[in-house]
Amino acid sequence: MLKSKIVKGTLSGLLLSSLFLAGCSSSSGGDGGDKTTVEIFQFKVEFKQQFEAVAEQYEKENPDVDLKITTVGGGNDYKSAITSKFSSGEEPAIFNIGGPTDVKQFKDRLTDLSDTEAAKAAQEGTLDGVTVDGEVLGVPYNQEGYGFIYNKRILKEAGIDPMSLTTYDKLEEAVKKLDSQKDKLELDAVFAYPVKEKWVTGNHLSNVFLANEFDGDILKTSESKTVSFEEGDAFKQMIDLQNEYSVQPTTSLDYSQQVEELFSLEKVAFIQQGNWVYNTVYEMDPELAEKGIGIIPIPNGDEAKMPVGVPNYWSVNSKVDEEVQEEAKKFLDWLYTSDEGKTAVLEEFKFIPAYEGYDTEKISDPLSQEIYKYAEEGNTLGWVFMGYPVGWNEDLGASVQKYVSGDQTWDELVKETQKIWEDKADQ
Amino acid sequence: MRNRDLAFWLFLTPVLAALIIVVIIPLLFGFYYSFTNWNGLGRLDFIGLENYVNLFNDNAFLSAFWFTVKFSIASIVLINIIGLGLALLVTSKLKSSNFLRTVFFMPNLIGGLILGFIWQFIFIKVFGSIGDLLGIESLNGWLSTTDTGFWGLVILTAWQMAGYIMIIYIAYLQAVPGDLLEAAEIDGANAFQRFRHITFPLVAPAFTVSLFLTLSHSFKIYDQNLSLTGGAPYNSTEMVAMNIIRSAFTDNEMAYAQSKAVIFFVIVAIISLLQVYFNKKREVEL
Numbered sequence: 001m002l003k004s005k006i007v008k009g010t011l012s013g014l015l016l017s018s019l020f021l022a023g024c025s026s027s028s029g030g031d032g033g034d035k036t037t038v039e040i041f042q043f044k045v046e047f048k049q050q051f052e053a054v055a056e057q058y059e060k061e062n063p064d065v066d067l068k069i070t071t072v073g074g075g076n077d078y079k080s081a082i083t084s085k086f087s088s089g090e091e092p093a094i095f096n097i098g099g100p101t102d103v104k105q106f107k108d109r110l111t112d113l114s115d116t117e118a119a120k121a122a123q124e125g126t127l128d129g130v131t132v133d134g135e136v137l138g139v140p141y142n143q144e145g146y147g148f149i150y151n152k153r154i155l156k157e158a159g160i161d162p163m164s165l166t167t168y169d170k171l172e173e174a175v176k177k178l179d180s181q182k183d184k185l186e187l188d189a190v191f192a193y194p195v196k197e198k199w200v201t202g203n204h205l206s207n208v209f210l211a212n213e214f215d216g217d218i219l220k221t222s223e224s225k226t227v228s229f230e231e232g233d234a235f236k237q238m239i240d241l242q243n244e245y246s247v248q249p250t251t252s253l254d255y256s257q258q259v260e261e262l263f264s265l266e267k268v269a270f271i272q273q274g275n276w277v278y279n280t281v282y283e284m285d286p287e288l289a290e291k292g293i294g295i296i297p298i299p300n301g302d303e304a305k306m307p308v309g310v311p312n313y314w315s316v317n318s319k320v321d322e323e324v325q326e327e328a329k330k331f332l333d334w335l336y337t338s339d340e341g342k343t344a345v346l347e348e349f350k351f352i353p354a355y356e357g358y359d360t361e362k363i364s365d366p367l368s369q370e371i372y373k374y375a376e377e378g379n380t381l382g383w384v385f386m387g388y389p390v391g392w393n394e395d396l397g398a399s400v401q402k403y404v405s406g407d408q409t410w411d412e413l414v415k416e417t418q419k420i421w422e423d424k425a426d427q
Numbered sequence: 428m429r430n431r432d433l434a435f436w437l438f439l440t441p442v443l444a445a446l447i448i449v450v451i452i453p454l455l456f457g458f459y460y461s462f463t464n465w466n467g468l469g470r471l472d473f474i475g476l477e478n479y480v481n482l483f484n485d486n487a488f489l490s491a492f493w494f495t496v497k498f499s500i501a502s503i504v505l506i507n508i509i510g511l512g513l514a515l516l517v518t519s520k521l522k523s524s525n526f527l528r529t530v531f532f533m534p535n536l537i538g539g540l541i542l543g544f545i546w547q548f549i550f551i552k553v554f555g556s557i558g559d560l561l562g563i564e565s566l567n568g569w570l571s572t573t574d575t576g577f578w579g580l581v582i583l584t585a586w587q588m589a590g591y592i593m594i595i596y597i598a599y600l601q602a603v604p605g606d607l608l609e610a611a612e613i614d615g616a617n618a619f620q621r622f623r624h625i626t627f628p629l630v631a632p633a634f635t636v637s638l639f640l641t642l643s644h645s646f647k648i649y650d651q652n653l654s655l656t657g658g659a660p661y662n663s664t665e666m667v668a669m670n671i672i673r674s675a676f677t678d679n680e681m682a683y684a685q686s687k688a689v690i691f692f693v694i695v696a697i698i699s700l701l702q703v704y705f706n707k708k709r710e711v712e713l
Contacts, residue, residue, distance in 0.1 A: 252570040
């Protein structure tokens, strides 16, 4: 008797609670009347507003398309967000991948884009990282480059010509010269080196000294089972140089201190960063950004090439309806190959375009212009770090922290990171 | 015997249903996933205990665990001492005691991430400047070594949580009967003896509650850890929660992270239950 009461009660309670929970069910399916809804899930916070404005422009021109944009910032956050989004069954039509490593992870969701206008217009080499068996699985956002960004005024006062710093020896000489005049130039140090940010050492700096080992080829990198650190000595030298002449302690120095504070307030002469810092410096000191900074490559021995690469790609999800896929491709084509789109890419997004047929005179900031010059001359180095085994860049970055703290030797670092590479490449 | 009522179950089911859907079922799923090689997407194969075997050979995880244990011990002691101290302070006959209660409780209202950044500024900039002014070398370079990172975390957590624990102690301190204390005073007990032999045993139940709260809280800290040190230098100030997140989202090893989480859950549960059991035994009845 009691049992049946409990059962009845529970059942009726469930009925009641189902009424409460009914309100939470989501209406999936992208049919807003006869509009096609294209969900875009992207990571680049820096141009969120500009991108949304451009999307609105596109909707005006194509009234039957509804673009829904979600932006989730930061490298790691994006990846975890997109992974959870997929596993929850809410599949966006357009999303971002970073390179071969992501291609492996998302391969059963990537549509072949090789017949799109955007893919055809993409510059030589920019599609290497996302091309598998002749299929193009993403189209590039833009190009970025990094090196040593310098403060023109400080170098001038110290009597150093930045263009002459094409070898390690010349750079070291200049650094020592700057260091000896620190007080006169009112510098805290020559560099601000954020060893705390694992990507600064683990992605960017390592790329300069590992790229040659893989012929600058991102696919070769992602297929390699081992890493040899052929140019490890030069890599060590560069870490030592930056670490020794940096604002201390480097293990707790982060990106915002490096860029927003020390560099923008002209307390250091050099920082190892890329053209993405421009807007931040501009916000702190517009005049300094427009007239007072330049960028040179990070010298590897006697070679100085600018590492230029594609940080991220747009991909179309093969699991959404055919119709939505088509609309997604159309939008990407419009974004990168139509006149309105091109104008937005250059002037609103302030990108270095990864496509042919742009008026590159219009590249907005001095750092990007400088980087584009190197790219035109072909004096560049590929970005291979997107091809490292998953998470290896973080392990290397952590290992570098350990090395500069004096808790392990360079040889131990090499051995440890080689072992991690082998373990991860095996999986 | 209320639970014979139909109404009792009627009122309970919505909550029960919600609990089962958002806690119990995911927990069971989590157990299941920890025996597979799921990477968050795509296929999944059953691989038995492999994750658990790897986990006990994973130095990064073990050192994160050890760091968490050390951190928890240090912060539990510190939080409870400070919390009890503050509670004694604001229950004594001070004019400003109401105002002070609010002040001490305030840190709790600030989110952990923000706190981490605030304290990062204090440790790096403020400590550095004071160190430079007074010529105290040890105040420079905070958060750049494992030890300063550790104590930084402990100080932050103590500062954040002491006010909350204070509230619990206040509640019990106010329940200590005044006539007992008065009688002891007439018998010639000094302030320390009164505290040691009357207040302390009567406040013991508060220890059960606060120890449980501080223990589970310190073990599970993530956001303060992320914003204060981010694990730097070289992941040596990384706690278990952060290590699990890193496995899941940086290395894409969802199932492996899940097995770490299962072990973590089991250990925290065992420690908490043991602590509550032993404390309960020692409490005195009035």
